[in-house]
Amino acid sequence: MSTHESRSASDELIAYVANQIGFIELNRPKALNALSLGMMRAMHAALDEWREDPDVLAVVVRSTSERAFCAGGDIRYLYESFQRGDGDAVDTFFIDEYRLDHAIFTYTKPYIALMNGVVMGGGMGISQGAHRTGGLRVVTSSTRMAMPETRIGLFPDVGVGWFLARTPGAIGRFLAVTGETIGPAEALYAGLADAYLPDEAIPALLDRLKSRPFEQGADVVACVQDEAQRHKVVPAPDVSPLADARVSIDKHFSLPDVAQIIQSLDREGDCAYADWAEQTGATLRERSPLSMAVALEGVTRAEGTMAECLRRDLDLTRSSFEQGDAAEGIRARIIDKDNKPAWRFARFDDVTPADVAKMFESPWPANEHPLKDLQG
Numbered sequence: 001m002s003t004h005e006s007r008s009a010s011d012e013l014i015a016y017v018a019n020q021i022g023f024i025e026l027n028r029p030k031a032l033n034a035l036s037l038g039m040m041r042a043m044h045a046a047l048d049e050w051r052e053d054p055d056v057l058a059v060v061v062r063s064t065s066e067r068a069f070c071a072g073g074d075i076r077y078l079y080e081s082f083q084r085g086d087g088d089a090v091d092t093f094f095i096d097e098y099r100l101d102h103a104i105f106t107y108t109k110p111y112i113a114l115m116n117g118v119v120m121g122g123g124m125g126i127s128q129g130a131h132r133t134g135g136l137r138v139v140t141s142s143t144r145m146a147m148p149e150t151r152i153g154l155f156p157d158v159g160v161g162w163f164l165a166r167t168p169g170a171i172g173r174f175l176a177v178t179g180e181t182i183g184p185a186e187a188l189y190a191g192l193a194d195a196y197l198p199d200e201a202i203p204a205l206l207d208r209l210k211s212r213p214f215e216q217g218a219d220v221v222a223c224v225q226d227e228a229q230r231h232k233v234v235p236a237p238d239v240s241p242l243a244d245a246r247v248s249i250d251k252h253f254s255l256p257d258v259a260q261i262i263q264s265l266d267r268e269g270d271c272a273y274a275d276w277a278e279q280t281g282a283t284l285r286e287r288s289p290l291s292m293a294v295a296l297e298g299v300t301r302a303e304g305t306m307a308e309c310l311r312r313d314l315d316l317t318r319s320s321f322e323q324g325d326a327a328e329g330i331r332a333r334i335i336d337k338d339n340k341p342a343w344r345f346a347r348f349d350d351v352t353p354a355d356v357a358k359m360f361e362s363p364w365p366a367n368e369h370p371l372k373d374l375q376g
Helices: 037-051 075-083 087-105 128-132 160-164 171-178 184-189 199-209 217-228 246-253 258-266 274-284 289-300 306-322 326-335 353-359
Strands: 002-005 013-018 021-026 058-063 068-070 111-115 118-120 136-140 144-146 195-197
Touching: 013 037, 021 037, 037 058, 037 087, 058 068, 058 199, 058 217, 068 111, 075 087, 075 326, 087 128, 087 306, 111 128, 111 217, 128 136, 128 160, 136 184, 136 217, 160 171, 160 289, 160 306, 171 246, 171 274, 171 289, 184 195, 195 199, 195 217, 199 217, 246 258, 246 274, 258 274, 258 289, 289 306, 289 353, 306 326, 306 353
Parallel strands: 021 058, 058 111, 068 118, 111 136, 118 144, 136 195
Antiparallel strands: 002 013, 013 021
16 A cells, blocks of 8 residues: 655654555644644655656645644744844745745645644645645635734735635635634635535545545545535535625725725724624734735735745745844744734834835845746
8 A cells, every 4th residue: 555654653744655645644733733844845855756756646635633734834933043043044944835835836746635623824835736736625624724924923925825816805805914714614615725524524535545546636636526525514605704794805805905994994883794893903903014014915916926926925024024023923922922012013004005015125136036946
């Protein structure tokens, strides 16, 4: 069954081939599978090895933990590196992460992500690209999906702005700015997932994938789809909370900047969505004003290629640490946990278009950009 296993079971990432399928198992449960540099490099190496291997028809990435697929990147490592003055370590982490995300997005074989539990930040980076490979983004009954970066002074990175820009109406702008967590039905409604399976159906699916004969990658995908068609998510996507709020989301979050969005939410008054508007406004008032402005602009600019999006994300990670709110947000929310970040701009009105534009300036000349070779 198994032709080889590249890592021992005690390691953070296990990669092996079984029944002509490359399996990647995220195995850092105490950290909710937050991606370390070692995990990302091992994953990328496995994908490179399997890309040209005729005996590997498809790739399945999953978690060994019931609690999380992947909660993001190793934020604590990034913070500690930055505080030490090791900007190169911060750059290297993001360069490696975005190269991995791009490799998945442009993968030449079906890539199937089984996205149970927490799927946030970097976890979105290693799953959303499945949609472009002829593979599947499979959500489960426990899926809790978000890009919550504005809460810590960052922005939705890992190329997810590309996907958010292609969601219905203003949903992508709403998710980027608020960092709202959505469930499986909402992920399907937003176009951020392709199929649904209850968590309890996953073990039997894995058994089938490891035992049924397959001739090509599409057969592996069909096996997963056949199983998914036997299950219906509740609520149905088109009556999920996200769908229910869609009219309000489009009304407010299609406005051009955060200050206007907040003013619009505050004017909701006595309508049926007044409570929703009040809660959403309260959420925005906890976020970094600069990060939210950057998040909005990032979705606006994500109409081009994924390679362009990832180059821009790398530029923004540098500016978010050096002149934005990333270090302070991580300190307040994750390190000290005092939840009292002193944001660079206290008020939404204080953030000018020039401030936002400065964040997008690349520190590298185009011909020296670390991701200059990425295409598509």
